[in-house]
Amino acid sequence: MQNNQNIKIAVDAVVFGYQDNALYILLIQQKYGPYKDQWVLPGGLVQNGETLTTAVHRELQEEAGIKVNYLEQLYTFGDDINRDQRNQVISVSYFALVNPENFKLSAATDAQDVKWQNISNTPTLPFDHNLIIDTAFKRLKAKLHYQPIGFDLLPKKFPFSDLEHLYTTILEQEIDRRNFRKKILSFDFIKKSNEKQKTGSGRPAQLFTFDTNKYKALEKNGIHFEIKFA
Amino acid sequence: MQNNQNIKIAVDAVVFGYQDNALYILLIQQKYGPYKDQWVLPGGLVQNGETLTTAVHRELQEEAGIKVNYLEQLYTFGDDINRDQRNQVISVSYFALVNPENFKLSAATDAQDVKWQNISNTPTLPFDHNLIIDTAFKRLKAKLHYQPIGFDLLPKKFPFSDLEHLYTTILEQEIDRRNFRKKILSFDFIKKSNEKQKTGSGRPAQLFTFDTNKYKALEKNGIHFEIKFA
DNA sequence: ACAAAAGTGTTGGAGCTACACCCATGT
DNA sequence: ACATGGGTGTAGCTCCAACACTTTTGT
Numbered sequence: 001m002q003n004n005q006n007i008k009i010a011v012d013a014v015v016f017g018y019q020d021n022a023l024y025i026l027l028i029q030q031k032y033g034p035y036k037d038q039w040v041l042p043g044g045l046v047q048n049g050e051t052l053t054t055a056v057h058r059e060l061q062e063e064a065g066i067k068v069n070y071l072e073q074l075y076t077f078g079d080d081i082n083r084d085q086r087n088q089v090i091s092v093s094y095f096a097l098v099n100p101e102n103f104k105l106s107a108a109t110d111a112q113d114v115k116w117q118n119i120s121n122t123p124t125l126p127f128d129h130n131l132i133i134d135t136a137f138k139r140l141k142a143k144l145h146y147q148p149i150g151f152d153l154l155p156k157k158f159p160f161s162d163l164e165h166l167y168t169t170i171l172e173q174e175i176d177r178r179n180f181r182k183k184i185l186s187f188d189f190i191k192k193s194n195e196k197q198k199t200g201s202g203r204p205a206q207l208f209t210f211d212t213n214k215y216k217a218l219e220k221n222g223i224h225f226e227i228k229f230a
Numbered sequence: 231m232q233n234n235q236n237i238k239i240a241v242d243a244v245v246f247g248y249q250d251n252a253l254y255i256l257l258i259q260q261k262y263g264p265y266k267d268q269w270v271l272p273g274g275l276v277q278n279g280e281t282l283t284t285a286v287h288r289e290l291q292e293e294a295g296i297k298v299n300y301l302e303q304l305y306t307f308g309d310d311i312n313r314d315q316r317n318q319v320i321s322v323s324y325f326a327l328v329n330p331e332n333f334k335l336s337a338a339t340d341a342q343d344v345k346w347q348n349i350s351n352t353p354t355l356p357f358d359h360n361l362i363i364d365t366a367f368k369r370l371k372a373k374l375h376y377q378p379i380g381f382d383l384l385p386k387k388f389p390f391s392d393l394e395h396l397y398t399t400i401l402e403q404e405i406d407r408r409n410f411r412k413k414i415l416s417f418d419f420i421k422k423s424n425e426k427q428k429t430g431s432g433r434p435a436q437l438f439t440f441d442t443n444k445y446k447a448l449e450k451n452g453i454h455f456e457i458k459f460a
Numbered sequence: 461a462c463a464a465a466a467g468t469g470t471t472g473g474a475g476c477t478a479c480a481c482c483c484a485t486g487t
Numbered sequence: 488a489c490a491t492g493g494g495t496g497t498a499g500c501t502c503c504a505a506c507a508c509t510t511t512t513g514t
Contacts, residue, residue, distance in 0.1 A: 004278070005238055005239065005275055005276070005277070005278060006278050007239050007276060007278065008235055009235065009237050009239060009308075009320055045235055046235070046237060046308075046320075047235075048234070048235060048236050048237065048318065049311060049318065050311075051308060051309040051310075051311060052306065052308040052309055052320070053309050073305065073306060075303065076282065076303060076306045076322050078239075078276075078281060078282040078322065079281040079282055079283050080281075081279060081280075081281060088278065088279065090239055090276075090282070090322070092306050092308065092320070159493085160493080160494090161492075161493070176477075176478075176479085177493095177494090178478095178479085178480095178494090178495070178496085179476080179477070179478085181494080181495085182495095182496095183476095198485080198486090199485095199486095199491090199492075200485095200486070200491090201485070201486050201487075201490070201491045201492070202484080202485065202486080202490085202491040202492030202493065203483060203484040203485055203491080203492060203493045203494075204484070204485065204492095204493080205492080205493060205494090206493085206494090228476080228477095389466085390466080390467090391465075391466070406504075406505075406506085407466090407467090408467090408468070408469085408505095408506085408507095409503080409504070409505085411467085411468085412468095412469095413503095428512080428513090429464090429465075429512095429513095430464090430512095430513070431463070431464050431465075431512070431513050431514075432463085432464040432465030432466070432511080432512065432513080433464080433465055433466045433467075433510065433511035433512050433513095434465090434466080434511070434512065435465080435466060435467095436466085436467090458503080458504090
């Protein structure tokens with residue numbers, strides 16, 4: 001096996017969080033090196049003897065103090081030889097979802113700070129991180145249509161209107177509230193809790209929970225989750 | 231940047247070919263090393279200064295003498311540390327389509343032989359290559375439903391029945407011939423050539439061609455290609 | 461004339477889209 | 488009493504699934 005290969009392998013993660021009717025991504029601020037003080041996606045080099053998945057979880061834990069609800073591989077970026085000025089680096093990127101309420105952010109190791117960045121005014125970032133974010137955002141939008149993935153961005157108990165807002169916010173489309181509710185409820189994987197939420201004004205909302213087990217059972221029998229819009 | 235990382239990066243490709251109503255994948259036989267004489271997916275280490283895409287094209291050219299019709303990144307396999315006994319290796323795998331009639335296979339460099347392997351009796355292969363093939367096969371099946379990708383497996387001019395057989399063979403499902411034809415023709419991206427094919431017995435078939443430009447134009451306006459079955 | 465593959469229309473029903481008013485609470 | 492957000496039903500239409508016979512050629 002040829003032994004002079006000098007290409008590094010990194011993992012990067014686009015972690016989405018949804019709060020107060022807006023979509024955010026997790027960014028960290030570099031503590032060392034030529035990119036010091038710049039905001040970038042959490043991630044870093046894979047360690048010897050470490051799996052890719054482990055590497056992502058480790059970096060998210062170290063740099064942001066976060067455990068994600070959902071994680072999947074996104075894409076491997078390696079067609080821009082000079083994406084990192086230090087060395088040829090290939091980035092295996094991941095796509096993750098989290099409910100920000102669950103965590104208090106905390107930066108450590110090579111991150112000096114962490115923050116939730118509103119995705120709609122993401123600044124220009126070093127490397128190809130804007131491209132990675134775009135790719136992840138497209139994936140998120142696509143997935144919302146055919147996989148019940150929105151629930152990983154919400155608290156365990158949520159009013160139905162939060163789900164509506166999540167869809168309209170992320171997809172930047174209006175939806176027909178009646179049809180949307182009918183559709184979601186028809187799948188039968190969310191159920192009413194017996195609590196209500198009081199929001200200050202307006203009629204109190206039923207709280208719902210997503211039933212993961214029910215969904216998995218249905219999935220085996222081949223349901224086809226698909227949301228279309230008016 | 232940490233400098234002791236000792237993980238290699240390889241690319242591997244699952245190249246599908248369709249001929250005589252059967253689906254094949256391309257395998258090469260190793261010429262050197264601990265896996266000598268074994269059949270594996272075409273691929274190899276990425277060279278310094280080379281992009282991932284270039285690496286795949288190069289390996290396919292070198293090891294099999296092939297240029298593919300369609301290529302997309304499939305998945306990056308790196309969660310099994312010991313997938314290669316020589317060293318920790320991460321495989322960025324690709325998914326490719328080709329019409330076998332266009333090529334005469336020719337093995338070179340580290341391949342001592344090449345062949346088209348019928349996918350339905352693929353033997354057990356070294357590394358995690360069976361897993362990679364499975365992943366690619368699932369992707370192929372899924373894509374057939376929502377992307378007009380079958381045409382990359384057929385010659386430029388083909389009788390409609392070849393497309394039918396391609397679908398039934400790959401998806402292992404019967405289709406309703408009338409509904410299928412109506413559906414495909416309704417998209418309006420394949421057109422009749424004025425040639426006919428004589429098969430020996432039976433009524434001669436119209437030959438069709440896939441109009442790539444027309445498809446791209448329609449795609450921009452947002453057509454939704456989707457094939458369902460009886 | 462018969463075997464083999466190509467070609468072709470219609471109908472019933474499921475599921476989607478479109479659409480607007482009443483309800484429960486706070487101020 | 489009014490403002491705010493939550494909750495609900497129906498009718499028309501579109502599009503899909505189901506279904507079988509005729510045409511063209513070779514032998």
